[in-house]
Amino acid sequence: MEIIFNNPLMLLLLFTIPILVILHYYFFQHNKKKAIRFSNFSAMKRITGTKLITKNTTQLILRSVSLTFLIFAFSMPIIWYESDISITDYVIAIDASASMTNTDVLPNRLEVSKQAASSFLSKLDSKTNIGVVSFAGVTFVKSPLTTRISSVQEAISNIDIELSGGTDIGAAMITSTNILTPGDKTKSIILITDGSDTAGAFVDESVETALNYVISNNIIVHTISIGSGLGTAGYLENSGLPAVYDSDSLKMVSSSTGGKHYEVKNTAEIASAFLDIDLQSEQGRDSFDLFNLFFVIGFILILFEWTLLNTKFRSIP
Structure with missing residues (x-):
């Protein structure tokens, strides 16, 4: 557990607390001497049985504590703690190249991927941010990060085969x-594909460059290879590029980022892969903004001090 201050410069005002204490006692001594010159407080104490000149310690404590809470509030503190609830932000990247129409996984690779992804979303916590990307030779953002699960599921259902060739x-x-990026939560990409990288600049260099970028942003990548892993797609035959997935590259991507690689050949296996990803994300870091709590406490203490000043500690004219 740790506390992060988004406006740490405000904490410098904490140095005013000792100054407040010093000034309080300075003016107390100063006013006490002035009062004693004109009043016989010793005689009045014998008559009333009470001490008429006090150090107002209660008032000082209330004022110091309320000021401390307000300073902490405006330093914008956020507490991070270990949570049993998934607070990972996800982007689901789904291959939408022509080979995803292959029916070796019924009804076809793309539909099974979409159904499994949509089912995965329904099990996530309401705080989870989800984004969706589809890709073939060109990448398209289908949904930016959002906690609106229904809108993300709609974006997934609308994914169709892209006209641009390659993967x-x-x-x-x-x-x-x-x-x-940016963000303080755990961040993961779930990449579903049935092919090798066949459209990136210099192919192998494309994945390597992307991997370095992902690692530099502390993002976990889980890769899911879908299909039998056999055969080639018709639209790639002329170029001689295979449409079967490159397990070695996908495993390298996932292992290098702290993720896992899954090879799935049917609906049950892809559902199991998503379940395993969900289980891995159950432990994480969650946050709680302390501004409101500290501000309310500080404000209540100020009201309490004001009440005492107008009742118990009220000055005699």
């Missing part, structure tokens, strides 16, 4: 990373 995994990773 630019590197660009999908970079676009997903740009959606996720």
Whole structure:
């Protein structure tokens, strides 16, 4: 657990507290001497049985504590703590290249991926931010980060096969990373594909460049390879590029970022992969903004001090 101050310069005002204490006792001594010159407080004390000149310690404590709470409030503190609730931000990147129409996973690879992703969203905590990207030769942002699960599910259901040929995994990773940053939560990309990176500049360099960018932004990438892993897609035959997934590259991406790689060949296996990703995210860091709490406490203490000043500690004219 730790506390982060978004406006730490305000904490410098804490040095005014000792000054307040010193001034309080200085003016107390000064006013006491002035009062004694004109009044016989010793005689009045014998008559009333009470001490007429006090150090107003209660007032000083209330004022110091209220000021302390207000200073902490305006320093904008946020407490981070370990939580059993998933507070990971996700971007789901779904391959929408032509080969995803393959029916080796019924009804086809794309529909199974969309259904599994949508089902995964329904199990997430309401605080979870979700974004969606589809990619083929070009990457498209289908939904920016949002906590509105229903709108994200709609964006996923609207994903269709992209006209641009190829599978630019590197660009999908970079676009997903740009959606996720900045932010203090754990950030993860769930990348679903059935092919190798066949559209990125210099192909291998595309994934490597994207991986370095992802790592520099502390993002976890889980990769899901869907399909039998056999055969080629018709639209790639002329170029000689395989449409089967490159397990080694995908495993390298996931392991380098602290994620996991899954090879799925049916609906049950992809559902199991999403469940495992969800379980890994159950432990995380959550935050609580302390501004309102500290401000309310400080304000209540000020009201309490004001009440005492007008009742118990009221000055005699």
